[in-house]
C-alpha cells in the first residue's frame with residue numbers, strides 16, 4: 001500500500017476534495033472531477049487530459065513530493081526492475097563461514113545466531129541413528145541459518161520452553177529429595193533430645209546460596225529452609 005496521507009496533508013487521488021490540496025501543487029479545479037484540483041495541469045482542454053490522465057499525473061506529483069522513502073517494492077516497480085529480483089544471498093560452504101547480512105533492498109538484515117545442530121540443548125551432542133542414516137537434504141535446500149535467514153523464533157522459543165519444563169521438573173524433584181533428607185536429620189536430632197532448628201547450620205546454607213547467586217540466592221535458600229523444616 002502506498003504511504004498516502006500521514007502528517008504531510010497531501011491528498012491521494014481517491015480522497016474527496018474536502019481533504020485539501022498538496023502544498024505548492026494546487027492548480028485549477030478539474031471541471032470533471034473536483035478531486036483533481038490539486039493537479040497543476042489543466043484538464044479537459046486538450047488531448048490526453050482525461051480523468052485517467054489526471055489521476056496518473058496527480059499520483060506522480062504526489063510521489064515526487066512524497067516526504068518519506070517509498071517501500072522497497074514500490075521503488076522497484078517505479079524503476080521497472082521488479083521482473084529481475086536479486087539472487088538470494090549465497091551460503092558459504094565453509095563451516096561457520098559468515099553469510100551476507102544484506103537483504104535484497106540493501107538494508108542490513110537482523111543478526112542471526114550461528115548454526116548449531118541443537119539451538120537449545122547445548123549439553124547434548126549425541127546424534128540419532130536416523131540422522132546418521134537418512135540422506136541429508138542440505139545440498140538441495142540449505143538450512144535457514146546457512147541461507148542467512150533468521151531462525152524461526154516460534155521454534156526456538158518452543159524448544160527452549162520444553163527445556164525449561166524439564167529443568168523445572170528436575171529442580172522440583174531435587175527440592176523434594178532435599179526436604180526428605182532434612183526431615184531425617186531433624187527427626188534424629190529431636191529423638192536425641194535436641195531442637196529441630198540449627199541456626200549456625202542454616203547460616204552456612206544461606207551463605208552458600210548468597211555466594212553463588214547473590215541476594216536472590218539468600219531468598220531462595222530461605223524458601224528451601226522453610227520447605228524443609230517449616231516456619232520458625
Ligand SMILES: C=C(O[C@@H]1C=C(C(=O)O)C=C[C@H]1O)C(=O)O
Pocket residue numbers: 181182183185186196197198199201202205224225228229
Ligand atoms: C537439616 C538440618 O536441620 C534443619 C534444617 C536445615 C536444612 O534444611 O538445611 C538446616 C538446619 C536446621 O535448621 C540440619 O541441621 O542440617
